[in-house]
Amino acid sequence: MKLTPKGRATRQRIVEGAATYLRGTDPGTATLDDIRTVTRTSKGQIFHYFPGGKDELLLAVARHEADRVLLDQEPHLSRLDSWASWTDWRDSVLARYRSQGRRCPLAALMDQVTTTPGSVEVVTELLDQWQRRVAAGVVAMQEGGRVSTDLDPARVAAAFVAGIQGGVQVLRATGSTDHLEASMDLMIDYLRAA
């Protein structure tokens, strides 16, 4: 599909408008007409830029949200080289999800797009990058001699990702950040002990 500058702008307006809108409502019940209204576009435009229809649009929005997940953890996530930086990171993650409340835009979107093949790729990609950065942090600590080199950085990072993921899920279900906090604290303690 050929896109002129104007077209690119419109497409972007749709994705961003939809993202903002979907952050405030259950994507499961949102209709294309809702999105049309809020982004001030016509049916023709929607299907012009997203020939695959609703699924394709939602997936584009999910991609957009996925990018934000890691960005919101910066600059901490890329500089996990001291104990202080790890707790700073912990605090920033907690703060982010606390303020977000029980709404997790990405998770809510993924619930809608489950079956499509592209959706798997979006999540896999995100988890992968996330885990890689944490692993890099573990390596940095090992190089600094603060953490035993017996630990497998990839494995520890996998546990971190899982723990955070689970904490957020509990947050979504119950509204409490206790689990997220307990999980991150336990894992950082684990590193300290090693």
Add this chain to the structure above:
Amino acid sequence: MKLTPKGRATRQRIVEGAATYLRGTDPGTATLDDIRTVTRTSKGQIFHYFPGGKDELLLAVARHEADRVLLDQEPHLSRLDSWASWTDWRDSVLARYRSQGRRCPLAALMDQVTTTPGSVEVVTELLDQWQRRVAAGVVAMQEGGRVSTDLDPARVAAAFVAGIQGGVQVLRATGSTDHLEASMDLMIDYLRAA
């Protein structure tokens, strides 16, 4: 609502039939007519036993599935009093989810019922009981002198629940049990060190 024995049997047939059916397909796309067909019931019956319609039926199925989650972890979950029992538990959880593959019946259902008030209660109740049992296990280990009494059992248990939850979520998304495994191993190691 008054239920005769016959009525109770029918209601149960519907819930169980729907549960079995929904384990094999995406609950998001399943229609009442699908469930009708597979449970051999009529529209009249469905709405007779579930006046709240689809939501109420799905919620009943979710309750049914929630009960299974903890049952499937027995007898290990109730006897976390030695290191061997913890690893047995770990193995049973891993085995269960590995065989389930990327399908998590409960999670898939909850995605559908998110907004209703009863759904929150189902999850909260489940997580609560789960956490309580793990915490009991930690206490048992402390009483046996194998784990430091400095640890807050509730907090550790919360981390376990979060870690498992997250591991399962990653499994759903990527199909790999690596994260679940890494998470449980790390947490058990943490206990061992304490």
Add this chain to the structure above:
DNA sequence: CCATTTTTGGACTGGCAAGTCCAGAATTTC
């Protein structure tokens, strides 16, 4: 057995929302 209540079947409705279509405006391209 008669009255009452529960259970069952299935035709029908109603509305919603995804997706189609096409005509006309804007823009690019040469």
Add this chain to the structure above:
DNA sequence: GAAATTCTGGACTTGCCAGTCCAAAAATGG
């Protein structure tokens, strides 16, 4: 500046599916 392409608006089609309704069959109970 004319032809080709891209962009936009919105009316219309279409199918689906939750939920309604009622009549008749079974069970219950006195």
